[in-house]
Amino acid sequence: MYEFTEDFKLRRITKYELDGVDERDDLVVIPPSSRAGPCGSYCLFCYLRQNPPEMIYRVSFHDTLNDPELERRIAYVSEHYPELWIRVTDTAGNVGLDEKRIESLQNAGLDEMQISVHTTKKEKRIALMRSPLAGKLIDLLPFVARTFRVIADIILTPGYNVDDIGEIIEDLASMDVAEVRLFPVGVTRYNRDVRPLTRDELIFVKETALDVGNETGIKVVIPPIFKALLGEFRLDVGPFEIEPGMPTYILTGELAYPELRRIFPRIPVVAVKNEFFGGNIGTAGLLTGRDVLRTVEKLPEVDLGLVLLPELMFYGDRTLDGFTREELVSRILVEKGYIVESALEPVEIPRVLEKVGAI
Structure with missing residues (x-):
C-alpha cells in the first residue's frame, strides 16, 4: 500500500496508518495537499475541534475534493503507476462535488472514494455536520457510487446515527x-x-450492521478501534514466548493493552493513560510525550533497560504535545536508565529486541 505525497512520490504505508483494517496490496491513497481548501463543515464530533490548547501538531480543516491539484495528482498516478488502485480519502463531499466534477475525477483515473457520509438522512446530516451544504451529497451518492467504488465512513454519534443504523x-x-x-x-x-x-449501543450497532450487511450484500467493516472498545480486538500474531535479557517494558494505549499482553506474555506491558486528552482516549496513536514520561516515572530505575513505544505516537519527529523524539529518548535514558525503541506494529517487536541485543 502507498500514499501519494505532495511532491509526487509514493510512500509505502501500512494499514495502521489508515483505519487499521485489511486493505488491498495495490492501494494508493491520495490525501489532501497543502493547497486544499476547507471542508465546509463544523462537525459536532470533529477531532480537530476538540484538541487540547497545548497540542502543537495542527491539521488544517481541509477537504481533498477542495484541492485544485487533485485531478493532476490522480492523473499522474494513473499514468505512471497504472497497476495501482487509486483512492481519494479525507472528504465529506460537501464542497467541490457535482456531476461535472465526478466526470472530471473519472477522466483523471480515480477508482475509489472514501467519503465521510455518517447518515443518509439529510436533516440529520446537516445538523451533525453543522453545514447547510451537507444535504446535497445524499442526492449525489447514487451517481458517485455508480462511477467509483465508494466506502462510506460513519462516525457513530448518539442521537444522530446510532438508533437507525440499520436503516x-x-x-x-x-x-x-x-x-x-x-x-x-x-x-x-x-x-x-x-x-x-x-x-449496549456498541453491541446493538455491530449486530444490526452485520445483519443488514448479510441481507443486502454491502460490505460492513468493524474497525479495530470498535472491536477494542468491546474487548474483541485480536491480531493474527503470537503469542511470542520471548523473555528479554534486560528489563523491558512495552508501553501502549489502553485499548491495545489487553491484546499486547496476550501477544507478549513474558514481557511487562504498561497501559499509558491519556490524561492529555482527558483520560478517555485509548488509542496508541494519540499518546503524548508528557503521558509517556509520567508513566515511565513509575518504572523502576535501572542501569540499562529498554522501553518500547508505539511508532504511531510520533508525527514526523514530534509527539502531539511537542516533544521531539530525541528529547523523549534522552530524558527516559538519563532519568530512568532505559534506552527507547519504537515499533509500528506488534510483529516488529521481536526484531527490535534482537536488534538491541535484548534477546
Whole structure:
C-alpha cells in the first residue's frame, strides 16, 4: 500500500496508518495537499475541534475534493503507476462535488472514494455536520457510487446515527455503496456536545450492521478501534514466548493493552493513560510525550533497560504535545536508565529486541 505525497512520490504505508483494517496490496491513497481548501463543515464530533490548547501538531480543516491539484495528482498516478488502485480519502463531499466534477475525477483515473457520509438522512446530516451544504451529497451518492467504488465512513454519534443504523446501511446499499466502515465517536474533555457510545449501543450497532450487511450484500467493516472498545480486538500474531535479557517494558494505549499482553506474555506491558486528552482516549496513536514520561516515572530505575513505544505516537519527529523524539529518548535514558525503541506494529517487536541485543 502507498500514499501519494505532495511532491509526487509514493510512500509505502501500512494499514495502521489508515483505519487499521485489511486493505488491498495495490492501494494508493491520495490525501489532501497543502493547497486544499476547507471542508465546509463544523462537525459536532470533529477531532480537530476538540484538541487540547497545548497540542502543537495542527491539521488544517481541509477537504481533498477542495484541492485544485487533485485531478493532476490522480492523473499522474494513473499514468505512471497504472497497476495501482487509486483512492481519494479525507472528504465529506460537501464542497467541490457535482456531476461535472465526478466526470472530471473519472477522466483523471480515480477508482475509489472514501467519503465521510455518517447518515443518509439529510436533516440529520446537516445538523451533525453543522453545514447547510451537507444535504446535497445524499442526492449525489447514487451517481458517485455508480462511477467509483465508494466506502462510506460513519462516525457513530448518539442521537444522530446510532438508533437507525440499520436503516442507514440499507439506504447505502440501495445507493450501490460498496462498503461501510463504522467508527465510534471519540470524545475528549474539550467536547461537551457529544458523548461516547455505551457498551449496549456498541453491541446493538455491530449486530444490526452485520445483519443488514448479510441481507443486502454491502460490505460492513468493524474497525479495530470498535472491536477494542468491546474487548474483541485480536491480531493474527503470537503469542511470542520471548523473555528479554534486560528489563523491558512495552508501553501502549489502553485499548491495545489487553491484546499486547496476550501477544507478549513474558514481557511487562504498561497501559499509558491519556490524561492529555482527558483520560478517555485509548488509542496508541494519540499518546503524548508528557503521558509517556509520567508513566515511565513509575518504572523502576535501572542501569540499562529498554522501553518500547508505539511508532504511531510520533508525527514526523514530534509527539502531539511537542516533544521531539530525541528529547523523549534522552530524558527516559538519563532519568530512568532505559534506552527507547519504537515499533509500528506488534510483529516488529521481536526484531527490535534482537536488534538491541535484548534477546
